[in-house]
Amino acid sequence: MDIKNMKNYLYWLFCQFELITCSYLMEPWEKVLFYTFNITMLFMVLYTAYIYVPIHISTAFQFSRILCSKHETTYLVVIWTF
């Protein structure tokens, strides 16, 4: 029951997406192009996030620690290595 509701809800969300982006009006091959583009973009964003976010977080963490201890030189080194 819940799963069916969920499926309906997802389908409804997808319809809204189609209506807002006007892919509802597109021909099949245009849809393929549009979705390929969108999915590629989404994938790339996620992948970038996966690669860089941990590094960013760890540098931010270090940075805050360095800031507390006020070691200007290491601070610069951190920036450059990143």
Place this chain on the structure above:
Amino acid sequence: MERPGRAAAVAGAQPRANGCSGAGHGTLRNGYVRRFPAPDTQVDHIVHNGGLYKRPFNEAFEETPMLVAVLTYVGYGVLTLFGYLRDFMRQWKIEKCQNATEREEQKDFVPLYQDFENFYTRNLYMRIRDSWNRPICSVPGAKVDMMERVSHDYNWTFTYTGRVIKDIINMGSYNYLGFAQNTGTCQEAAAKVLSQYGAGVCSSRQEMGNLDKHEELEKLVARFLGVESAMAYGMGFATNSMNIPALVGKGCLILSDELNHASLVLGARLSGATIRIFKHNNMQSLEKLLKDAIVHGQPRTRRPWKKILILVEGIYSMEGSIVRLPEVIALKKKYKSYLYLDEAHSIGALGPSGRGVVDYFGLNPEDVDIMMGTFTKSFGAAGGYIGGKKELIDYLRTYSHSAVYATSMSPPVVEQIITSVKCIMGEDGTIVGKARVQQLAENTRYFRRRLKEMGFIIYGNEDSPVVPLMLYMPAKIGAFGREMLKRNIGVVVVGFPATPIIESRARFCLSAAHTKEMLDRALKEIDEVGDLLQLKYSRHRLVPLLDRPFDETTYEETED
């Protein structure tokens, strides 16, 4: 903004639909009223012309929600990008080009198909074209039959399947009083006249085409409108576009509402007069233009204008708004200009006795110099009329192009108008006409109220039988038309260029022929489709028309 206190006051005063009861003196919501009539004081109608409304004038336009506007632009952005892609493919012959293109031998001439409107037609309109121009195959009364059609090449061409979709509830015809019928007294009378007079005279009124039926019609229309004299023409559009040039010319000034119908715009342009445009239904803007016109006179020479003509419509068919006639008349009198009122949609549809906006506001018809209207809408016929002073009509009879060159109206059509006007006036001895006017007013109030409650954004005056429901996004235009047809309801959807590009809408036209069951069914389906397509944008924040943001560029002058 609607304040609860005011709303309660209005509800307390119980304004009745379309002024059908005399006691509807509620409060007014717009800041324009200088004096309030005390409830149940019967004020003489001449007093009303000082910018005083006899009845509540509730006209509000809800702002476009910011998010919706942004998403609409996103949609148009995506479609435009794909449009460029398709155009590119057509150019390089990757895709078969089905639209009109420049001819080979005219390659170096001014391009014909490169402007935005052509781009729009080719790449955006084509995708949703199936919601327009649907062929019907029965009388377009409250219900209508449509021919089913399919497209195998994405709306470039259509083929008919041969099937008929029966009993679609017709929410799209301007059949305000339900006179579009193929039975009943009007049809019988018209059939009789057809066998007696034939279908047409093939000659203009000034030559041999003048029949006794035409004279009868003109007398009747003059009586119906309460003017001295009237003249009828075979086409409403030509009535406007050919008579305005006969009335004004070079050295005259036309003040025109920005949303006026194409026929008025064409007439104004053909006349050669200077045209200035005021903001839609905005009396401050009109007054400013009038003042400037009087103070500065004609450009360069500074001579006074020969004539100043104000062009307004009774009901605006895209916004569903009603003209602020009492104020327009007050301004017209103050600045001694002339008023041309196009009652195409309001005649028959407004006022306790169906005599249009003048009747609706309880004004004197003589205060409007030129009363124009069409028979195409409420009367279920074709043609237009002009009413006014006898001298004016006599002048037009001799000088107007559509009187000189157009063939006279077909007698059965004339008869249809005569019987329907008589029916509205009650001269056929029944109260059918009066009941229809009342029914339309009730349908209007009911339909508008229900749609508002459902949370749709509805434009216009609460008494206007034209009900625009805002859709905004381009995909929703197509989806709404298709989904409603699937549910056996015929609606009209409107997009660019008839409306501003982000304000696409569906337009319902109510009719006295709609029964409560039909309206309830239509409302139920609209509700369903509204949920499906997420059309319930309303946040119930109304802005009166005056506070609507307008472009700053509407003051265009056409000076030669």
